[in-house]
Amino acid sequence: MAGIHKIADINPTIDNLCVRIRVIRLWTLPSYGNSPLPYSIEMVWLDEDGGKIHASVKKAFVSRFVNLLEEGISYQIRYFGVGLNKGYFKTTHHEYVVNLNQRTDVHRLPESSSIPRYGFKFVSFDTLNAPGYDCTYLVDVVGYLAGIGNEKTLEKDGKSTKYTVIELEIDDGKIMECALFGNYAHELNAFLGSGNKDGAVVVLQFVRVKLFNEKIVLQNSMYGTKMFFNLEDTTVIQFKNSFVRFEESRGNIGGIPNEAAFLKIYQGKTIEQLKEFETNSICIVLATISHIMDTPDWWYGQCECNRYRIKLGVIDDSDCACFVVFDKEAKQVLGKSCVEILDPLLLKGDLSDTPTLLLNLIDKTFLFIVELQISDNPHFSPSYKVKKMTDNVDLINKFKEAHPIQIDVDYTGSLLPISKTSSIIEGEKVKGAKNLLLEFSNEVAANDESELLENAITPTKRLCSESEESKVEGDTSTSKKIKIEKET
Numbered sequence: 001m002a003g004i005h006k007i008a009d010i011n012p013t014i015d016n017l018c019v020r021i022r023v024i025r026l027w028t029l030p031s032y033g034n035s036p037l038p039y040s041i042e043m044v045w046l047d048e049d050g051g052k053i054h055a056s057v058k059k060a061f062v063s064r065f066v067n068l069l070e071e072g073i074s075y076q077i078r079y080f081g082v083g084l085n086k087g088y089f090k091t092t093h094h095e096y097v098v099n100l101n102q103r104t105d106v107h108r109l110p111e112s113s114s115i116p117r118y119g120f121k122f123v124s125f126d127t128l129n130a131p132g133y134d135c136t137y138l139v140d141v142v143g144y145l146a147g148i149g150n151e152k153t154l155e156k157d158g159k160s161t162k163y164t165v166i167e168l169e170i171d172d173g174k175i176m177e178c179a180l181f182g183n184y185a186h187e188l189n190a191f192l193g194s195g196n197k198d199g200a201v202v203v204l205q206f207v208r209v210k211l212f213n214e215k216i217v218l219q220n221s222m223y224g225t226k227m228f229f230n231l232e233d234t235t236v237i238q239f240k241n242s243f244v245r246f247e248e249s250r251g252n253i254g255g256i257p258n259e260a261a262f263l264k265i266y267q268g269k270t271i272e273q274l275k276e277f278e279t280n281s282i283c284i285v286l287a288t289i290s291h292i293m294d295t296p297d298w299w300y301g302q303c304e305c306n307r308y309r310i311k312l313g314v315i316d317d318s319d320c321a322c323f324v325v326f327d328k329e330a331k332q333v334l335g336k337s338c339v340e341i342l343d344p345l346l347l348k349g350d351l352s353d354t355p356t357l358l359l360n361l362i363d364k365t366f367l368f369i370v371e372l373q374i375s376d377n378p379h380f381s382p383s384y385k386v387k388k389m390t391d392n393v394d395l396i397n398k399f400k401e402a403h404p405i406q407i408d409v410d411y412t413g414s415l416l417p418i419s420k421t422s423s424i425i426e427g428e429k430v431k432g433a434k435n436l437l438l439e440f441s442n443e444v445a446a447n448d449e450s451e452l453l454e455n456a457i458t459p460t461k462r463l464c465s466e467s468e469e470s471k472v473e474g475d476t477s478t479s480k481k482i483k484i485e486k487e488t
Contacts, residue, residue, distance in 0.1 A: 003018070004018055004019065004020055004076075005017055005018060005019055006019075006047060006049055006051055007019060007021065007045060007046075007047045007049070007051030007052065007053045007094070008049065008051040008094075010053060010082060010094070010096055010098070011082065011095070011096060012082045012096070016078065016079065017078070017079070017080060017082070018076065018077070018078040018079075019045070019047060019076070019077055019078075020047060020048070020074065020075070020076045020109065020115070021045035021046060021047050021074065021075060021077065021115065022045070022046050022047075022072070022073070022074045022075075022115040022116070022117070022119075023043050023044070023045060023069060023070065023071050023072065023073055023074075023075065024044050024045070024046045024052075024071070024072070024116075024117070024118055024119050025043065025044040025071060025091070025205065025206060025224065025226055026041065026042070026043045026044075026069060026070070026071040027041075027042050027223045027224055028040065028041050028042070028223070029042065029223060031059070037059075037062050037063055037066065038062055038066070039059050039062075040056055040057060040058055040059060040062065041056065041057035041062060041065060041066065041069065042054070042055075042056055042223070042224065043055040043056070043057075043069065043071075044091050044092065044206070045098070046115060046116060046119040047115060048114045048115045048116075050116075050119065051094075052091075052092040052093075052094060052119060053092055053094045053096065053097065053098055054085065054090070054091045054092050054094070054097045054098070055080075055097065055098040055099070055100065056097060056098070056099055056100070057069075057099075057100045058099065061100060061101055061102060061104075064102070065100060065104075065106070068106055069106065072117065073108060074108070074109040074110075074111065074112060074115055075106055075107060075108055075109055076106075076107045076109055077100075077104065077105070077106050077107075078104070078105040078107075079101075079103040079104050079105055080098050080099060080100050080101065080103075080104045081098070081099040081100075081101055082096050082097070082098060082099070083096060083097050083098075083099055084096060084097070085097045087136075088136055089136065089138055089208060089221055089224070090136055090137050090138065091137075091138050091206055091224065092137075093137060117233070118205065118233055118235075120140045120142070120203065120205065120233070120235045120236075121140050122140050122141060122142050122170075122235065122239070123139040123140060123141060124170070124171055125170050125171040125174035125176060126171070126174075128141075128176070128209060128216050129216050133209070133216070135208075135209040135210060135211060137209075138206040138207060138208060138209075138221060138224065138225070139206075139207060139209055140203070140204070140205050140206070140207070141168065141170055141176070141178075141203070141204045141207055141218060142170065142201065142202070142203045142204075142235070142236060142239045143168030143169050143170035143176070143201070143202055144168065144169040144200060144201055144202075144307070145166060145167075145168065145200040145201070145202050146166075146167040146168060146169045146175055146307075147166060147167030147175075148164065148165075148166050148167075148188075148192075149164055149165040149166065150164075151163070151164045151185060151189070152164070154181070161181055161182050162181070162182065162185045162186070163179055163180060163181045163182070163185050164179075164180050164185045164188055164189075165177055165178070165179050165180070166178050166180060166188065166202070168202060168204075168218075172242070172326065172328075173309075173324065173326045173385050176216070176217065176218060177217045177218065178204065178207065178217065178218035178219065178220075179217065179218070179219045179220070180219075180220055180227075181219070181220060181222075182222075184220045184225065184227055187227055188227075191229045200229070200230070201229070201230055201231070201236060201239070201240055202227065202228070202229060203227070203228040203229075203231050203233075203236060204218065204220070204225060204226075204227055205225065205226040205227075205228070206221065206224045206225050206226060207219070207220055207221070207225050208220065208221050208225070267281070267283050267284065268283070268284045268285075268286075268399060268402060269283040269284070269285055270285070270316055270317075270318040270319070271285060271287060271314070271315070271316050271318050271319040271320060271321050272318035272319040273318070274321065274370065274372060274384070275319060275321070277372055277374070278374065279374060280371075280372060280373055280374055281371075281372045282369065282370070282371050282372070282387065283369075283370055283372065284367060284368070284369055284370075284399065285314075285316070285367075285368045285370050286316065286365065286366075286367050286368075286396065286399055286400070287314040287315060287316045287321075287323075287365070287366065287368060288314065288315055288316065288363065288364065288365045288366075289312050289313065289314055289361045289362050289363065289364055289365075289366065290313045290314065290315045290320065290362065290363075291313040291362060292310065292311070292312065292313070292354055292358050292359070292361070292362065293311035293312065293313050293322055307326070307327040307338050308325065308326060308327045308330035308331065308334075308338045309324065309325075309326055309327075310324070310325045310330050310358065311323075311324050311325075312324075312325060312361070312386075314368070321384055322384065323368060323370060323384045323385075323386050324383065324384065324385050324386065325386045325389065326385070326386075329386055329387070329388060329389060333361075333389060334357050334358075335357075336357065341355050341357060364391060365391065365396065366389045366390060366391050367389065367390050367391075367392070367395060367396050367399055368386050368388070368389045369386070369387045369388040369389070370384050370385065370386055370387065371384070371385045371386075371387050372384060373385065
């Protein structure tokens with residue numbers, strides 16, 4: 001068959017294959033011995049239709065291609081072999097791989113925008129955590145840098161390797177850990193020391209997915225992973241915009257034209273009913289904020305990228321729970337960005353006090369639109385992420401009319417007489433009364449988003465002051481147990 005072939009069509013039945021591709025990733029595997037040439041050259045090709053395939057140059061032909069191929073450049077390549085795509089760390093889902101040989105003809109093409117530069121195909125948090133996910137494929141992930149662990153050293157086979165574990169928020173409010181070893185840890189440190197504070201969005205291309213301690217974590221492959229910081233790429237910009245696309249006025253649910261009709265879209269539930277759900281759902285809950293959980297851990301991030309993650313203790317007359325409010329909604333409710341509130345505290349060097357704006361939320365009643373996520377792990381309690389919240393009186397009254405539930409009970413006054421700044425565990429227990437708030441404080445750790453990842457890493461903010469870092473007891477990083485596996 002003559003002409004140019006698509007990557008998707010590559011198979012061993014076609015003679016004289018010819019493709020026009022861009023090398024979106026290229027790395028070499030070192031030789032074992034004194035050879036100055038690498039053992040092999042490994043590549044990922046991309047064509048204008050988005051097709052991807054892995055390509056290799058074996059040791060016998062390395063000298064011919066080592067100075068001929070370059071990452072990021074487009075080529076027309078003809079006459080190559082085709083083999084099966086096997087191995088533990090596959091870069092593409094293509095059934096076959098390409099092997100360049102002595103007959104292979106390589107012709108560099110003029111730069112063209114018809115073939116994308118990176119060809120990212122970002123994988124979501126839910127996809128990675130779906131039961132039975134195939135971890136043999138390397139993936140692309142993008143996320144906000146939400147946490148950084150202390151740099152550690154791994155001793156293995158008489159060699160020392162530096163590593164750092166980071167947290168990435170790859171979907172709104174959904175955090176994953178990634179272990180960075182060797183040069184990747186050094187790249188991270190170089191970025192953090194560069195003074196670049198515009199964003200802190202990380203892209204990991206061709207990163208490994210591992211099941212570790214019954215949870216999914218990420219880890220760089222030894223050579224194939226590519227890491228980018230604040231990359232100016234269309235798909236990355238789309239990701240960043242997805243976190244700031246809502247800028248509604250305070251006290252309004254999403255600018256929805258007919259708010260009364262909106263109340264009919266989702267189910268109105270009490271907290272007790274919310275906890276009885278066995279499937280993921282979105283509900284509306286009317287509840288009162290009893291206290292702010294885990295102060296001073298109401299924020300996360302780094303430098304100008306600091307963002308809210310406020311854990312609210314909420315209660316109605318049926319039960320109590322922990323609702324987690326993230327940056328978009330917290331900014332709308334509080335009227336200030338996280339940076340605006342945090343900077344004065346950082347200047348004072350005292351992060352122990354909870355900001356007044358947060359404390360002013362206590363004892364206020366809100367209508368919450370809550371996203372309920374059921375964990376596949378039976379040891380973890382459900383998490384409750386606040387999608388929207390409002391204290392609009394008219395909207396609350398409409399909700400009460402549709403759902404006549406009594407919630408106007410002063411639990412903080414009659415059940416546990418405590419002040420806004422005191423710990424609920426120090427509250428005075430009322431004889432004969434069910435201590436709902438104390439039960440709530442005991443179960444918060446299970447509902448806490450960070451606890452869904454066992455041995456959660458030190459948050460990024462602890463890097464900002466030695467006094468904060470000193471509060472962390474022991475090594476909470478999971479990365480020191482992650483096994484480095486030799487790549488083929």
